[in-house]
Amino acid sequence: xADRIITIGRQCGSGGHTIGRLLAQRLGLxxxxxxxxELTAAKTKFSPEFIQSHGEYFHSGALGHIIGYGxxxxxxxxxxSSLTDQLHQAQxxxxxxxxxxxxxxxxxxxxxxxxxxxxxxxxxFIYSDMSYKVERSVQEHGLDPDKxxxxxxxxxxxxxxxxxxxxxxxxxxxxNYDICLDSGRLGLERCVDLLADAYRxx
Amino acid sequence: xADRIITIGRQCGSGGHTIGRLLAQRLGLxxxxxxxxELTAAKTKFSPEFIQSHGEYFHSGALGHIIGYGxxxxxxxxxxSSLTDQLHQAQxxxxxxxxxxxxxxxxxxxxxxxxxxxxxxxxxFIYSDMSYKVERSVQEHGLDPDKxxxxxxxxxxxxxxxxxxxxxxxxxxxxNYDICLDSGRLGLERCVDLLADAYRxx
Numbered sequence: 001x002a003d004r005i006i007t008i009g010r011q012c013g014s015g016g017h018t019i020g021r022l023l024a025q026r027l028g029l030x031x032x033x034x035x036x037x038e039l040t041a042a043k044t045k046f047s048p049e050f051i052q053s054h055g056e057y058f059h060s061g062a063l064g065h066i067i068g069y070g071x072x073x074x075x076x077x078x079x080x081s082s083l084t085d086q087l088h089q090a091q092x093x094x095x096x097x098x099x100x101x102x103x104x105x106x107x108x109x110x111x112x113x114x115x116x117x118x119x120x121x122x123x124x125f126i127y128s129d130m131s132y133k134v135e136r137s138v139q140e141h142g143l144d145p146d147k148x149x150x151x152x153x154x155x156x157x158x159x160x161x162x163x164x165x166x167x168x169x170x171x172x173x174x175x176n177y178d179i180c181l182d183s184g185r186l187g188l189e190r191c192v193d194l195l196a197d198a199y200r201x202x
Numbered sequence: 203x204a205d206r207i208i209t210i211g212r213q214c215g216s217g218g219h220t221i222g223r224l225l226a227q228r229l230g231l232x233x234x235x236x237x238x239x240e241l242t243a244a245k246t247k248f249s250p251e252f253i254q255s256h257g258e259y260f261h262s263g264a265l266g267h268i269i270g271y272g273x274x275x276x277x278x279x280x281x282x283s284s285l286t287d288q289l290h291q292a293q294x295x296x297x298x299x300x301x302x303x304x305x306x307x308x309x310x311x312x313x314x315x316x317x318x319x320x321x322x323x324x325x326x327f328i329y330s331d332m333s334y335k336v337e338r339s340v341q342e343h344g345l346d347p348d349k350x351x352x353x354x355x356x357x358x359x360x361x362x363x364x365x366x367x368x369x370x371x372x373x374x375x376x377x378n379y380d381i382c383l384d385s386g387r388l389g390l391e392r393c394v395d396l397l398a399d400a401y402r403x404x
Contacts, residue, residue, distance in 0.1 A: 127376060179382070180376045193403055194381075194403070197396060198388075201396070
């Protein structure tokens with residue numbers, strides 16, 4: 001079997017977390033999603049709530065823009081100074097630490113970019129159309145059916161902004177990933193089957 | 203096995219044609235790529251050369267803009283009048299005719315869009331980074347190594363323009379496809395394996 005780390009990017013509501021969890025079970029690999037939050041909290045001064053809300057999302061609200069010294073607004077932003085930069089740095093170190101322990105599945109958090117050139121990876125992106133994502137979010141997470149689409153869209157925008165900022169790549173652009181699957185069309189179980197096949201064959 | 207038609211969109215040089223051919227062999231399905239050109243020529247007044255050069259590409263040169271009556275330039279282009287519109291119409295009819303004969307593999311030519319809502323499909327997109335595409339194009343098609351990248355880029359732009367014009371969708375946007383694979387990272391054989399698995403499981 002391949003000695004690779006599987007990274008999973010995903011649209012909100014697409015089932016990427018569930019696919020990752022089932023895939024890790026199937027392949028007998030460690031699984032990291034929210035676990036990254038806990039590990040980052042354990043080694044920093046950041047609270048789990050702050051890590052959860054800022055570790056993958058850029059917010060348009062005032063609280064999201066926690067800017068420190070050295071920040072420029074002319075497009076040549078100098079990272080390394082704001083709280084969110086420090087969080088990204090710490091979170092990336094956690095990702096490298098878990099990767100050093102062997103093959104695993106890591107969901108989100110720019111892991112594809114953090115590991116690039118350091119570990120062999122299989123980079124996956126999971127997406128689907130809005131109707132599927134709304135249906136899942138209402139059923140699985142109890143979102144208000146009338147608000148679900150706008151909530152999911154807003155969260156994905158914040159993820160895209162965060163990913164672009166720290167990787168200088170476009171989130172959800174297939175060129176960043178090895179395999180992209182439409183979970184709504186294929187179904188979650190079939191996605192797990194295909195990704196397990198792909199991993200074993202690699 | 204699934205009773206689906208496989209459509210394959212692909213970047214120039216990514217090996218999408220080869221993957222499609224091998225996949226059709228593996229699954230025992232009919233295969234259509236250049237064959238669509240011949241079938242379209244047989245039922246229209248268009249030459250194979252014209253179909254080949256305009257059936258998937260919009261050109262920036264004067265010859266590419268063969269505009270007929272009813273064309274508007276205000277963004278509300280009215281199709282059905284130009285020679286390229288007539289070609290697209292005839293080619294789409296050929297695609298529907300071959301689809302009516304049963305499951306098959308069709309490469310390019312907006313087949314995903316032509317068949318949507320009419321036949322069950324498995325829509326695939328094949329892409330890879332430029333260095334892999336240049337290497338393949340030089341080896342397989344004898345392109346000049348110094349010019350290959352610009353030739354491939356130009357052809358993909360013409361494909362993207364054509365696809366956008368006739369489908370009102372963005373070519374190479376993963377949301378149009380069920381499965382997107384990086385052939386350079388995975389290798390052509392592994393792409394064929396994965397797609398055959400996916401088809402059989404569907």
